[in-house]
Amino acid sequence: MITIEDLQVRYPNGTLAVDGVSLELKAGEFVAVVGPSGCGKSTLLRAAAGLQAPTAGSINSTSDHLGFVFQDPTLLPWRTVLRNVELIGELRKMDRTTRRTRAMDALSRVGLTEFADHRPRTLSGGMRMRVSLARTMLTQPQLLLFDEPFGAVDEITRSRLCDDLQHLFVADRFAALLVTHSIAEAVYLASRVLVMSDRPGHIVGEVAVPHEYPRKPMWRFESEFTELTSRVYALLGVA
Ligand SMILES: Nc1ncnc2c1ncn2[C@@H]1O[C@H](COP(=O)(O)OP(=O)(O)OP(=O)(O)O)[C@@H](O)[C@H]1O
Numbered sequence: 001m002i003t004i005e006d007l008q009v010r011y012p013n014g015t016l017a018v019d020g021v022s023l024e025l026k027a028g029e030f031v032a033v034v035g036p037s038g039c040g041k042s043t044l045l046r047a048a049a050g051l052q053a054p055t056a057g058s059i060n061s062t063s064d065h066l067g068f069v070f071q072d073p074t075l076l077p078w079r080t081v082l083r084n085v086e087l088i089g090e091l092r093k094m095d096r097t098t099r100r101t102r103a104m105d106a107l108s109r110v111g112l113t114e115f116a117d118h119r120p121r122t123l124s125g126g127m128r129m130r131v132s133l134a135r136t137m138l139t140q141p142q143l144l145l146f147d148e149p150f151g152a153v154d155e156i157t158r159s160r161l162c163d164d165l166q167h168l169f170v171a172d173r174f175a176a177l178l179v180t181h182s183i184a185e186a187v188y189l190a191s192r193v194l195v196m197s198d199r200p201g202h203i204v205g206e207v208a209v210p211h212e213y214p215r216k217p218m219w220r221f222e223s224e225f226t227e228l229t230s231r232v233y234a235l236l237g238v239a
């Protein structure tokens with residue numbers, strides 16, 4: 001789905017953000033990236049999305065249906081929830097019936113059907129994030145990039161959003177690249193966790209997560225889960 005080889009991004013001010021990052025994401029694979037703050041995770045994701053030009057290395061993507069979910073849901077306050085979800089369809093000149101049907105379907109998948117006519121300000125932070133997820137699903141992406149999508153919500157909401165995302169993934173089997181600060185979230189969702197070094201970021205190791213989907217919330221308290229998270233910690237040099 002996407003192959004990154006020896007990626008380097010140096011910003012115009014001279015900051016070398018990532019250097020020598022190689023990774024491959026296959027169709028239907030869920031890969032998480034964890035690493036210290038400022039190590040270049042967002043830079044890597046922006047480069048993967050084509051929003052940031054590499055200064056060296058290559059990025060090859062076979063998907064032309066790409067979705068990007070940011071930490072901030074960035075909803076338009078004057079549009080209803082439904083019309084926020086429809087927005088990308090409008091921009092892509094999708095016909096009205098298709099985009100409305102898909103938007104209602106996407107809203108129902110994240111449990112927000114009854115809020116379709118609400119304005120974003122009347123929703124909680126977690127609900128806004130669900131709208132953002134629904135909006136991304138509208139284009140039926142084959143590749144989804146997530147940059148700290150649940151960083152701004154409380155722990156209970158965060159774990160529910162993780163399960164929403166997991167359900168979407170199990171049903172649609174898009175390829176996903178998730179950047180997160182949460183090691184537990186990375187292990188819970190991903191089939192592989194990549195660990196990045198301090199800046200300039202490169203990948204120092206990888207932990208495979210062989211547990212099948214769907215994963216149950218209580219799996220987080222089993223020894224297999226603890227063992228996997230401790231291996232990620234060890235790679236981060238915390239242990
Ligand atoms: N537009 C920019 N111009 C110059 N330097 C930048 C720019 N964007 C990011 N940087 C620098 O590049 C480095 C990597 O930033 P990046 O945002 O990719 O890190 P990150 O791993 O996503 O951090 P965090 O976990 O805090 O979100 C940092 O030193 C940052 O200051």
Ligand SMILES: [Mg+2]
Pocket residue numbers: 041042043147
């Ligand atoms: Mg970041």
